[in-house]
Amino acid sequence: MSAKTYYIIGVYALVIIVALLLMSIFLPLTITDIFKGLFLTPFTNSAMRETFFFIFAIFVCTSLATLIPFRSGCYNIGGEGQLFIGALIGAFASGVLHMDAIATFFLSAVGGLVWALISAILKVKLKMDMVVTTLLLNFVTIRIVDYFVSYPPLGDPMSELEISVSLPARIPVYCAIGISVALIFFSYFLIVKSRWGYETKLQGGNPSAAKLAGVNSQKLTLGNMCIGGAIAGLGGGILITGVIVALNPGSGFLLGYIGLLGAFMAKLEPQFVPFSSFLIALFWIGGRALHVVGGISISLSLFLIAVLIIATLLTEIIWRV
Amino acid sequence: MIGLISTLISVAIPLLVITIGLLICEKAGVWNFGAEGIAVSTAAIAYVVSVNTGSISLSLLTVILFSIFLGLLLGILMIHLGLDQVVVGVSIIIFGYGFGEFLSDMFAPGFLVAPEITTINLFLFEIKPFILFAFLLIPLTWFILNKTRLGLIIQSVGDYPVGSDMVGIKVNRIRIACFIFGTILIGLTGFYLVNSEYLVFNISIVGGAGFLAIALVRLANWREDLITIFALVFYSFVYISRFLRMWISIPEEVIYMSPFLLTLISYALSLKWGKKTREPLSLGKAYRKVSTS
Numbered sequence: 001m002s003a004k005t006y007y008i009i010g011v012y013a014l015v016i017i018v019a020l021l022l023m024s025i026f027l028p029l030t031i032t033d034i035f036k037g038l039f040l041t042p043f044t045n046s047a048m049r050e051t052f053f054f055i056f057a058i059f060v061c062t063s064l065a066t067l068i069p070f071r072s073g074c075y076n077i078g079g080e081g082q083l084f085i086g087a088l089i090g091a092f093a094s095g096v097l098h099m100d101a102i103a104t105f106f107l108s109a110v111g112g113l114v115w116a117l118i119s120a121i122l123k124v125k126l127k128m129d130m131v132v133t134t135l136l137l138n139f140v141t142i143r144i145v146d147y148f149v150s151y152p153p154l155g156d157p158m159s160e161l162e163i164s165v166s167l168p169a170r171i172p173v174y175c176a177i178g179i180s181v182a183l184i185f186f187s188y189f190l191i192v193k194s195r196w197g198y199e200t201k202l203q204g205g206n207p208s209a210a211k212l213a214g215v216n217s218q219k220l221t222l223g224n225m226c227i228g229g230a231i232a233g234l235g236g237g238i239l240i241t242g243v244i245v246a247l248n249p250g251s252g253f254l255l256g257y258i259g260l261l262g263a264f265m266a267k268l269e270p271q272f273v274p275f276s277s278f279l280i281a282l283f284w285i286g287g288r289a290l291h292v293v294g295g296i297s298i299s300l301s302l303f304l305i306a307v308l309i310i311a312t313l314l315t316e317i318i319w320r321v
Numbered sequence: 322m323i324g325l326i327s328t329l330i331s332v333a334i335p336l337l338v339i340t341i342g343l344l345i346c347e348k349a350g351v352w353n354f355g356a357e358g359i360a361v362s363t364a365a366i367a368y369v370v371s372v373n374t375g376s377i378s379l380s381l382l383t384v385i386l387f388s389i390f391l392g393l394l395l396g397i398l399m400i401h402l403g404l405d406q407v408v409v410g411v412s413i414i415i416f417g418y419g420f421g422e423f424l425s426d427m428f429a430p431g432f433l434v435a436p437e438i439t440t441i442n443l444f445l446f447e448i449k450p451f452i453l454f455a456f457l458l459i460p461l462t463w464f465i466l467n468k469t470r471l472g473l474i475i476q477s478v479g480d481y482p483v484g485s486d487m488v489g490i491k492v493n494r495i496r497i498a499c500f501i502f503g504t505i506l507i508g509l510t511g512f513y514l515v516n517s518e519y520l521v522f523n524i525s526i527v528g529g530a531g532f533l534a535i536a537l538v539r540l541a542n543w544r545e546d547l548i549t550i551f552a553l554v555f556y557s558f559v560y561i562s563r564f565l566r567m568w569i570s571i572p573e574e575v576i577y578m579s580p581f582l583l584t585l586i587s588y589a590l591s592l593k594w595g596k597k598t599r600e601p602l603s604l605g606k607a608y609r610k611v612s613t614s
Contacts, residue, residue, distance in 0.1 A: 026427075075407045077354075126592045131354060131407055132539060135532045136585045143578035150574070254418060260411045297426035302419030309412045309419075316404055 007315075008272055011265065012279055015311040019283065019304055029294045037293040038286035045289070050173045052285045054242035057176035058083075058252075059277035059284075061235030062259025064187050065112075065228040067268055071191055072217075072224045073204040078119055078134030080256025081141035082112040082229045084249075086236025088145050088154075091247040094169035094240065096153045101169040105179075105237040112233020113226050115141070120225035124218045138256070145249050156246070164247040171241045179238065180274070183231060187270035190227070200224060232256065258284075258305060265312055283308055331518065333556040334455045335360070335510045335527065340534040340541075340548045341462055342506030347538055348466060349499035350479035350603045351400060354410025356507050357531025358417025361524055363388060363511030365421035368522035369428045371435040377516055380435075388508030392501030400496045403607035414531075422524045429522070438517045451513040458506075463545040475499055479601035482608040492608050507531070529581065536584045540591055543599045551587075555580040 020038075024031045042052045062079045069076040089111030093099040099107070119137060122128040148154045149164045156165045191197040203210040203220050210217060236252070244251045262280055266272035287301025339356050346353040353359075363384045371380035395413065398404045440447040466472040474495060477485045482492045514526050533555070541547035562576040 077407070077411055122589060126589055128589060128592055129539060132536045132588065133585065135354075136536055136581045139529045139532060139581045140578050140585070143574045143581075147572055147574035150572075254415060257411060257415050260408065261415060264408050264412070297423060297430075299419070299422035299426045302415075303423035304419075306416040306419035306423070309416050313398055313404070313409065313412060316398070316402070 008265070008267060008275070011312060011315045012275065014315055015279065015308055018311045019307050022307055023290075023304075027290075027294070027296055027300075029290070029296070033294055034290065037290040039282065041289035041293055042282060042285040048285055048289060051243060052281055053173045054176050054238060055255075055284055056277055056281040057180040057238050058235045058243070058255055059259065059262050059280050060180035060183060060273055061231050061238065062256050063262030063266065063273045063277055064183055064259075064270065065116075065232035065235070065256075066260045067228075067263035067266065067270060067273065068187060068191065068200075068231070069116075069221075069224045069228045070263060070268055071197075071204050072200040072220045073207065074120075074123065074221055074225060075131045076116065076119070076134055076225060076228050077131055077260065078116060078137050078256070079228075079232045079235075079259040080252075080254070081134065081138035082115045082232035083236040083239065083252055083256045084138075084141045084145050085115040086112040086233025087240045087247055087252060088141075088148060088236070089233070090169075090237045090240050091164050091167055092148075092154060094167040095165045095246075098168065101171050101175075101241055104169045104241060105234060108237030108240075109230040109233040112236060113230040116225045116229020116232070117222070120222045123225075124221055142249060145247070149247055149249065154247075162248060166246050167240050167244075169241050171238070173242065176238050176242050179234065180277075183234070184270055184274055187231075187273070191270050196220075196223070232259070235259075254302070254305075261305070261309055261312070265308075280305065280308065329553065329557055330452060331449060333553050334452050335514055335518075336530040336533060336537070336556060337549060337552040338451075338455050338458065338510050338513075339507050339530050340537045340552055341458055341545070342503040342510075343534050343538050344503075344543060344545065344548060345462065345466075345475070345506070346500050346503035347543065347604055348479050348601060349475050349496045350482065350601050350606065350608075351396075351496050351500050352406040352410060352605045353395075353500065353503055353507070354407055354535060355395070355413025355417070355531075356534055357527055357529065358414035359388070359391060359504055359507045360511040360514070360527045360531050361417035361421040362391070362424075363508035364515045364526050365424045365511075365522055367512040367515040368435055369424055371516055372429045372433045375436055377436055377438055380516060381512055384508050384512040385505060388505040389501055391508070392504030393497070395504070396497035396500040400493050400500065400607060403609065406605050406607075418524050421522070425522045432521065435515050435520045435522075437520055449513075449517050451509070451517055454509075459545055459549050466545070476601070478608075479603060482603050482606075486608070486610060492610075496608070533580060533584055536588055539600070540584060540588045542591070542595070543601070551584075555583055558583060 023034045042048045065079045066076055086108035090104045090108035093104045093107045119130055119133040122133050123130045149162050154164045156163050199215045200220055203215055203217055239252050240247055262276045265276035283304040284301050287304050290296045290300055291298045343353050366387050367380045367384050370383045399406045399409050440449050474490055478492045478495045486492050515522055537551050541551050558579045562571055
């Protein structure tokens with residue numbers, strides 16, 4: 001095993017230990033209850049197990065959506081917006097046009113792709129800072145979703161809440177897992193084994209050398225952003241066909257941003273994404289399980305993710321030293 | 322009309338102060354993309370402390386200490402150890418939301434109202450102290466950055482860290498100090514939002530001002546005067562739109578989207594037709610001292 005693999009295993013082990021220690025100090029639960037709630041309930045409870053794997057698949061999508069453009073030096077922080085646009089377009093396809101799950105997924109991916117393309121074009125044509133454009137577009141997206149779920153045909157006229165009509169297209173959990181596995185293989189071959197991936201790595205590592213070697217940086221920026229956007233859009237498709245039955249703006253909150261954490265924890269290597277996504281999904285669902293089991297605030301999930309971030313950043317110090 | 326202007330100012334002030342905090346960090350060559358997360362987490366701390374103790378001074382002190390701690394931690398990670406500044410920034414956004422919501426749920430559950438800072442009477446006007454502070458901060462920042470030796474040092478480490486190091490300036494120490502100061506300003510915004518503006522906490526309390534600020538610094542071409550104008554103009558759109566709703570139908574979502582969309586479009590146009598950029602030349606690049614032996 002390489003040093004990177006040892007490092008990643010060390011990070012994950014340390015993160016779990018830190019999270020358990022912190023929770024045993026601050027929460028009114030025994031360490032056994034915390035362990036059960038965090039690591040066993042998400043798998044023993046059938047509803048939670050299903051949600052866990054759907055969320056895992058979404059984290060795989062958002063992590064890869066960040067990772068692929070990142071390798072070419074493009075900071076795609078817009079995973080959140082691309083996921084929401086994918087979910088919105090998919091919700092239209094499913095809830096208004098009554099399309100099946102395959103068509104819904106296709107349109108979700110197209111939605112995410114188009115949304116990512118806006119940032120990519122602004123970067124290529126105007127040299128706009130991609131972090132700024134993707135961050136601003138995230139907020140624009142949330143308002144667009146707010147608007148469409150508030151009014152017909154997508155908004156539910158009977159509900160006082162901002163929520164869409166019921167979405168009929170559903171997928172079984174093994175489909176979501178299948179999609180995520182296929183995406184990991186696709187990303188691995190694209191990034192690690194193909195010429196495209198080699199040029200991407202060259203551009204991300206040394207843009208001047210890439211230019212001298214004749215690498216078309218504009219093509220790579222546009223291509224990687226489109227691939228990343230489409231994958232995030234697919235994550236939106238999984239959200240509306242697997243996790244929730246109607247789109248509401250709060251349902252996918254932060255899933256896109258957390259994808260960056262997943263990519264970072266995987267050290268920007270696609271083959272490590274399933275492990276980082278698994279751990280993040282475990283904390284995400286485990287926090288909710290502790291809410292059910294121990295009556296702890298549901299925001300524990302977000303706090304656990306926060307612990308995950310700090311632990312990951314701190315272990316980075318060890319890696320650097 | 323005075324009421325409208327005063328409402329506009331009190332709403333635009335958080336954006337203004339966050340933007341100035343970011344400007345100071347960026348002038349020294351450090352990105353601070355986590356402004357939204359920093360402001361959310363300090364707002365949660367201000368809320369929990371002020372609701373539980375009833376003391377605004379203690380709330381202020383805790384916010385400042387937490388901001389110093391966060392600024393130092395992030396500064397060491399990004400400046401000293403050279404971690405990717407965008408990754409750390411986005412991590413702090415997620416941390417802010419998670420930490421903020423958990424803290425308020427655990428230690429201040431329910432609908433509790435935080436104590437409010439009393440206004441001060443100035444030239445027959447009742448004014449919030451933080452607004453006064455913000456308006457003093459603008460000329461002070463301009464003066465320090467453009468007319469003092471300290472400002473020259475800050476800009477030199479942001480532009481030419483190698484040259485600055487060669488003349489004996491401790492580049493990374495200056496950068497960390499600027500980053501901590503910027504983080505304190507951003508942190509104070511969270512305090513203001515809780516103890517002066519809304520008196521309650523929720524994780525959307527900052528309303529994206531941390532993200533908008535990142536764009537505003539670029540749109541204003543790293544100029545303090547333009548930052549002030551843009552911060553007021555972009556938020557005024559929200560109010561003008563609300564005013565127009567009396568006659569024409571504008572969906573609320575479009576109104577709230579407008580500052581973000583407008584900033585994006587203006588930023589694109591400024592790059593297409595704008596003048597030479599004043600972006601610090603070493604912005605976002607960690608500096609490692611080169612051995613001369």
